[in-house]
Amino acid sequence: MEGKQAEELAVQYLRTQGMRIVARNWRWRGGEIDIIAKDGDTLVFVEVKGRTSPEFLSPQEAVDHRKRLHLWRSAQAYLQGKPAVPVRFDVVAVTPAGIHHIRGAFQEEDVRASA
């Protein structure tokens, strides 16, 4: 499954979950966030994983340490200067077998432990 296609499916899926898409492929000099969405009051940073094999992945495998740190820093950059809101990090794995959505895939200590 190609990246663009997977992201498109993920966006559709998140909308069915009642989430509002705020931004797609938000870029800054440090990199990119696939999807930024709002789930109620919570701001959700979503990492999309396209997979050609049908198995679901564990969150550990889905986003490794480097990727988590990258997402964390990107989120900090995005939140810079914005009012404080609840934040969550999700991972959406798109596979031929279906979509696997991990809410709250990691948090601060998971990033720190790997740093």
Added chain:
Amino acid sequence: MFAQVLSGTPYGVEARLVEVQCDVGPGLPGFTIVGLPEKEVSEARDRVRSAIRNLGLEFPQLRITANLAPADLRKEGAGFDLALAVSLLSATGQIPRARTGETVFLGELSLDGGVRPVRGVLAVALAAKSAGIARMVVARESAAEAALVEGLQVFPVADLAEAVAFLRGEKEIPPAPRVIPEAPPPDWIDLALVKGQEHARRALEIAAAGGHHLLMIGPPGAGKSLLARCLPGILPPLSLDEALEVSRIHSVAGLLPPERPLLRWRPFRAPHHTISYVGMVGGGHGIPVPGEVSLAHHGVLFLDELPEFDRKVLEALRQPLEDRAITVVRAGVSVTFPASFMLVGAMNPCPCGHLGDPLRPCRCRPHEVVQYRKKLSGPFLDRIDLFVHVPRLSKEELLGEGGGEGSEAVRKRVMEARAIQARRFSGKLHTNAEMGPREVKKFCVLTGEAKGLLARAIEHFALTGRGYVRTLKVARTIADLAGSDTIGAEHVAEALQYRAFPEEGAA
């Protein structure tokens, strides 16, 4: 969204109450614990998160900061888990805040939400009581221990779900009843089994009556260890206050059996002579834990083969022998443990053990004997009240039927003498051995004859000031055993018999 609940941690034999504050706010999700936590406290966040999730409650994807106040007190152990979980659930509105006030939470969480017992529950319960806290929530296994404290409502919980249901008012938990357990006396050796040794038996009785320190010197196989092991059986049982004190120390050391949370009988500690300094006086990593001298509080510390102990270990006993407490200082933490024990030492007169034995020749060279005795320093020996020689048993004594008095009868006399002392000190002190200079002056009244005898003895035995006072205290106990108000010459004379370190052939 802020909430605060109370918990506690053992600190020495006391405990300190700790405020567990929790703030939940927006921002990047994370769970931070601040307030000088040791490693096992920081690991609480993983246990708390799993426990909350596995109960089907919501673990917030928010910025969580937990603070353990006061921040300068070092926090150890997993006992804060329950309080952390409750304050977190309270901060997120999953538990009504009004129900968590005036309550101390203490327990470790397992990943499935179960609440596990921790050490030092009794100490924390006593601290809660003295701080005027009315309620405590603990693991089921700890409930009996905490409930020993009068006027404290103790609610036992099996898991976090039960605690949450209780705090939401969905479930009633009856407070654990305050049960003072009856404990049958341990299987002590009865004095009736000791053959002969009339002199040593008498010394043991005096030591028990007045709480004096005793050193037995004799060849191997004479019965020194046997005599020492009879001692707990002739001591009076612990009073309730003493029992609580002793139990608290054992609780902090993690040695209190959950099924018998109150120790009713005097501890008898007999550490091996290879014991380390820390094992004897207390200490260890982080907040010091009590050592053998404190575990023997209100009981007996029996040191067999006294000269074989490390010199440093023996010298460390000097403070508790005098002050009945020991102060342990570790990296920035200073803790005073109670250590009011009766020291009973046993040793051979020389390395081969047969010096002064009429039947077996001693194989030691004189300098070896000197070397052996030198392991016990003068200041250390000066703190011993009674020296008693335990000679080898004669043929007649060995073949005899024993026939000595049983422990029961001796204990009765000991308890009578202790009752006299209790009246005299009106509860401030327990035994004659604990008297300070003021009490000695007030209570050790000598007859004229006794004074004259003591005056001659000072020269003859070269008594130091401390030795003189010790002789007076022992004479006081002997007089108490005889039911006499004043100390007569015969009492002083007997006390002096136990004063001399037996030299060669003194048997």
